[in-house]
Amino acid sequence: MLSEVVELIDSKHRFAITSHVRPDGDSVGSSLALMLMLQELNKDVVVVMRDHIPRAYQALPGARHVQRINRFERPHQYDAVFVIECSDIDRPGLPGLSEQFVVNIDHHTTTIRFGDINWIDSTASAVGEMIYNLCKATGARVTAEIAECIYAALLTDTGSFHFPNTTARTLKVASELIRLGANPARISRAIYYSQPFSKLKLMGLALSSLQRDQTGRIAYLAVTQQMLALAQATEEDADGLANYPLAVADIDVVLFLKEIRPNVYRASLRSKDAINVAKIAEYFGGGGHRNAAGCTVEGQLEEIQRHMVEKLQEALMSPSALHHRSLRPLEEERPIDAQRIDRG
Secondary structure, rough: HHHHHHHHHHHHHEEEEEOOOOOOOHHHHHHHHHHHHHHHHHOEEEEOOOOOOHHHHOOOHHHHEEEEEOOOOOOOOOEEEEEEEEOOOOOOOOOOHHHHHEEEEEOOOOOOOOOEEEEEEEOOOOHHHHHHHHHHHOOOOOOOOHHHHHHHHHHHOOOOOOOOOOOOOHHHEEEEEHHOOOOHHEEEEEHHHHOOHHHHHHHHHOOOOOOOOOOOEEEEEEEOOOHHHOOOHHHHOOOOHHHHHHHHHOEEEEEEEEEEEOOEEEEEEEEEOOOOHHHHHHOOEEEOOOOOOEEEOOOOOHHHHHHHHHHHHHHOOHHOOOOOOOOEEOOOEEEEEOOOOOOO
């Protein structure tokens, strides 16, 4: 509950903030905004992540202060650790986290209540929206730097205000953030228009693999390790490629598969309107948002595409058709969360 979080912040001093592996715009923006807010309240705070901050978010205020760690070294190392946008306690990929006092902050309905304090608000468009409410509840001054980080969280988790989680409240908060100093043009330019040449080369290779199913409503494409090598690209360069086929009028659902190691693929699902791809991702061991979700699976590319497209077809015709798994989710690696999407 929000009131419990406020009471904790008032009574304690030393905090850490973390989020899921392969951080996205909401996890990074929200974590940085929370860090800056706690600093405004004269708290001792650090943001720690297992993975590096993606290039698109490195220009956000405070990003250069994020520390990469492999584990929490000792029990109760901090007064509390804020865990941002994670479906369960394993998502940050940091051993020792369960031995800390954990504050679980998320807006996904499927999130396990794993924290000592759990603040879950499924009505929020992004965790960034929740952090803005937390700023107001604590009385912290919302600086231009905090506003920029929260705006980035809202922008990315709503798909540039395209997804159905964009509400009147979301736009009201965005308007207030601009009034407080967030620069929409600069943030959008940093996130969407500062890409390396290798990303465009990879995009060309990925789009050349684009196919549609026989219904014409489902598009699927892939990035393989060979494509990454040809484009001299990184996995990060594949982020966002899942969204492009949605520009086709007749396409309702997109399946994007990214090979992260031989025969292991991270699947990103995107959809329009009322089609709930989170249910499909959950079926294959993953999760996420209604219109942006994902999972990690193992197998041959053609086999994965066939099975996942079949299940997407069944779900488009009858949501109750998902009755058994055809693919084996990867056990040692937790599925992605949305944008996570590889939000990618």
